[in-house]
Amino acid sequence: MKVGYPCINRSIGCTANSTFKLASYSEERLIKTVKNNLECLAKILRYNVENDLLFFRISSDLVPFASHPVCKFDWMNHYKLQFKEIGEYIKKKDIRISMHPDQFILINSIKEKVVQRSINELDYHCKVLDAMGLDITSKIQIHVGGVYGDKPKAIERFVERYESLSESIKKRLVIENDDRLFSLKDCLYINQLTGIPVVFDSFHHECLNSEESVRDAIMKAQTAWKDKDGSLMVDYSSQKEGERRGKHATTIDLSLFKNFIDETKGLEFDIMLEIKDKEKSALKAIKLLKEMKIL
DNA sequence: AGTTGTCAAGCTAGT
DNA sequence: ACTAGCTTGACAACT
Numbered sequence: 001m002k003v004g005y006p007c008i009n010r011s012i013g014c015t016a017n018s019t020f021k022l023a024s025y026s027e028e029r030l031i032k033t034v035k036n037n038l039e040c041l042a043k044i045l046r047y048n049v050e051n052d053l054l055f056f057r058i059s060s061d062l063v064p065f066a067s068h069p070v071c072k073f074d075w076m077n078h079y080k081l082q083f084k085e086i087g088e089y090i091k092k093k094d095i096r097i098s099m100h101p102d103q104f105i106l107i108n109s110i111k112e113k114v115v116q117r118s119i120n121e122l123d124y125h126c127k128v129l130d131a132m133g134l135d136i137t138s139k140i141q142i143h144v145g146g147v148y149g150d151k152p153k154a155i156e157r158f159v160e161r162y163e164s165l166s167e168s169i170k171k172r173l174v175i176e177n178d179d180r181l182f183s184l185k186d187c188l189y190i191n192q193l194t195g196i197p198v199v200f201d202s203f204h205h206e207c208l209n210s211e212e213s214v215r216d217a218i219m220k221a222q223t224a225w226k227d228k229d230g231s232l233m234v235d236y237s238s239q240k241e242g243e244r245r246g247k248h249a250t251t252i253d254l255s256l257f258k259n260f261i262d263e264t265k266g267l268e269f270d271i272m273l274e275i276k277d278k279e280k281s282a283l284k285a286i287k288l289l290k291e292m293k294i295l
Numbered sequence: 296a297g298t299t300g301t302c303a304a305g306c307t308a309g310t
Numbered sequence: 311a312c313t314a315g316c317t318t319g320a321c322a323a324c325t
Contacts, residue, residue, distance in 0.1 A: 008317095015320090017319080018320080019321075020320095020321065020322085023322095024321085059317095060317095100317070102316085102317070103315095103316055180316095247315095248317085274317075276318090
């Protein structure tokens with residue numbers, strides 16, 4: 001089991017997701033920003049390795065506006081060496097990597113323009129992982145998309161569009177159960193039709209499910225991952241007390257986390273803690289897992 | 296220096 | 311018809 005957190009580290013004083021407004025786009029600005037982001041990403045990964053955090057989500061903002069028409073700059077080539085060095089470190093330390101394009105990325109949209117933009121954005125994510133020379137256990141996770149009042153049709157459109165994607169995207173793309181529209185069961189159905197792996201999001205599953213237990217859900221999600229895809233990826237979070245249903249916790253509740261670990265004992269997966277205070281909670285989780293002799 | 300409004304992009308549900 | 315919320319943060323313009 002590898003443990004990690006997404007995108008941002010608050011302990012080391014720099015970020016690998018710094019961006020700027022489209023209105024202030026310039027090649028110079030882009031070059032400067034990407035340089036900073038790559039340097040900081042290397043620092044974060046070193047911090048993570050020192051702290052036994054071997055799962056990390058790279059921010060989609062690593063190269064701001066990379067898939068936007070305004071960007072004509074060949075960032076991949078310009079920073080070839082830096083990408084390669086980071087990739088070599090990731091491979092040497094056996095770090096698991098994911099990326100998660102945001103909510104605007106829908107391959108099942110009813111608008112052709114949205115689909116095309118989404119594909120361009122997925123292509124950008126692939127290029128980042130390819131430039132690092134990472135294998136296809138490094139995944140790009142998205143949600144299934146919109147329902148548009150007809151779920152079977154929406155799924156049909158997802159499957160159709162998925163089949164028409166380039167091989168390099170298909171090799172890395174995975175779907176994640178969400179908290180309102182497409183449950184784990186829906187995602188596993190899509191897996192049966194396409195073979196696409198399914199990230200299990202435990203918190204979304206709490207919000208929307210077909211009454212599977214966590215253990216049962218994880219075992220089912222595992223069947224969607226083949227050897228070449230690596231271990232099942234799990235996103236873990238819990239409800240923020242006293243807040244709207246679906247709101248992520250500020251810091252990890254270790255007794256809930258312990259329950260989760262007890263319930264899934266013996267099952268192999270990598271776990272990402274989607275909790276507001278990021279590496280702080282991840283460190284607490286690592287400490288607990290060591291005490292429990294799981295790590 | 297500190298504060299506040301705003302940011303490329305889509306969709307759903309609640310008002 | 312409009313907007314908050316989503317992974318939110320943090321950039322940029324204003325006091």
